[in-house]
Amino acid sequence: MTRYESLEASLGHTPLIGLPKLSPKTEAGKPAVRLWAKLEDRNPTGSIKDRTAIAMIDDAERTGKLKPGATILEPTSGNTGISLAMIAKVRGYRLICVMPENTSIERTQLLEMWGAKIIYSPAAGGSNEAVRVAKELAAENKDWVFLYQYGNPANTLAHYNGTGPEIFVDLPTITHFVAGLGTTGTLMGAGKYLREKNPDIAIIAAEPRYGEVVYGLRNLDAGFVPELYDASVITRRFSVGAEDSVRRVKELLEVEGIFSGISTGAILHAALGVAKECVDAGVGADIAFIVCDGGWKYLSTGIYGKDGDSEVLDGQLWA
Amino acid sequence: MSASTSASAIEVRIPTILRPFTNGEKIVSADATNLAELISALDKSYTGLGERLLENGELRRFINIYINDEDVRFMGSLTATLKAGDSVTILPAVAGGC
Numbered sequence: 001m002t003r004y005e006s007l008e009a010s011l012g013h014t015p016l017i018g019l020p021k022l023s024p025k026t027e028a029g030k031p032a033v034r035l036w037a038k039l040e041d042r043n044p045t046g047s048i049k050d051r052t053a054i055a056m057i058d059d060a061e062r063t064g065k066l067k068p069g070a071t072i073l074e075p076t077s078g079n080t081g082i083s084l085a086m087i088a089k090v091r092g093y094r095l096i097c098v099m100p101e102n103t104s105i106e107r108t109q110l111l112e113m114w115g116a117k118i119i120y121s122p123a124a125g126g127s128n129e130a131v132r133v134a135k136e137l138a139a140e141n142k143d144w145v146f147l148y149q150y151g152n153p154a155n156t157l158a159h160y161n162g163t164g165p166e167i168f169v170d171l172p173t174i175t176h177f178v179a180g181l182g183t184t185g186t187l188m189g190a191g192k193y194l195r196e197k198n199p200d201i202a203i204i205a206a207e208p209r210y211g212e213v214v215y216g217l218r219n220l221d222a223g224f225v226p227e228l229y230d231a232s233v234i235t236r237r238f239s240v241g242a243e244d245s246v247r248r249v250k251e252l253l254e255v256e257g258i259f260s261g262i263s264t265g266a267i268l269h270a271a272l273g274v275a276k277e278c279v280d281a282g283v284g285a286d287i288a289f290i291v292c293d294g295g296w297k298y299l300s301t302g303i304y305g306k307d308g309d310s311e312v313l314d315g316q317l318w319a
Numbered sequence: 320m321s322a323s324t325s326a327s328a329i330e331v332r333i334p335t336i337l338r339p340f341t342n343g344e345k346i347v348s349a350d351a352t353n354l355a356e357l358i359s360a361l362d363k364s365y366t367g368l369g370e371r372l373l374e375n376g377e378l379r380r381f382i383n384i385y386i387n388d389e390d391v392r393f394m395g396s397l398t399a400t401l402k403a404g405d406s407v408t409i410l411p412a413v414a415g416g417c
Contacts, residue, residue, distance in 0.1 A: 223381025
């Protein structure tokens, strides 16, 4: 079925794409190690965050928290804000996003295009600062609806009810699930679902490692772990820097033709690491990973060009 | 062996927020066979650093430590093994972009 009643209704059911050329070669007689990319850029506004945004708004409407004409407040580095902006526009809400000032220009343009108001938070501290500023604003403006993706169970449920089951239906032989760690919603929700179906499935987190400015906290107590995070759902967690992420983004583009955003490079790097371990151990594997979004929003960084260098991402929040 | 000698085998990356303890050094080195030993060796050379990493004998909630880019909390935490040539990165826990 490819007919939908509205744009929102076309959410999810994204394709799971085999990577025949990027999957590692195995010796004759050894089981295959295969990589599968779930193309979340095929969602209504072009990212996996449409799932989170629609789930949080649906939940807030259902529970009466969100009433017609209300103002929604959300800390975001871009994608969640863009998703919320589109839905808020269509359903008649106002949206205020708190976004770090060190994000790509396309994100601001898309947010403004759908009518969101942006309050910038300082670059130093990255999303920590956006969360802090948004929490302060929420406390000061009780009539605003603070959906708060980092602590909203609807975010996790979107992936428990959507992303996870979709992957398991398409790939019942899945051995590893690899996704990015931000709000942790994708890993918590899809990871929990997949492990309930088969406890042997490894849940692998790929965490972007930014330049120093993003870790510029005033003190260690200003650190942050999302309220949704439950370490018991995860098997392993990798930190992936900009250099490896950009290299993998280009590899995915050149070898398989898939044009992805930068965070997907971090996820692919972790997935390829796990794939190599499986090849070395002589065990078969079906490794599914998330392509969070397309590369469109990051073209202005210049990393896709022939001479594009990851150093340009040093002071940026690139995932 | 002192944690700061050039013969030390494990390279440790120190985040900005903890560099006051390492005299501003971004990268220091030490010898150890597991993470607990490493932190103890670092604390001997850089007094007070251990207390910023540990609380009640466990890693502090807002401290993440990675051995060759893998989070130690999924490798046995303080018992995670180390060998010559390993690279250790210490980072404060921050919110990811979304």
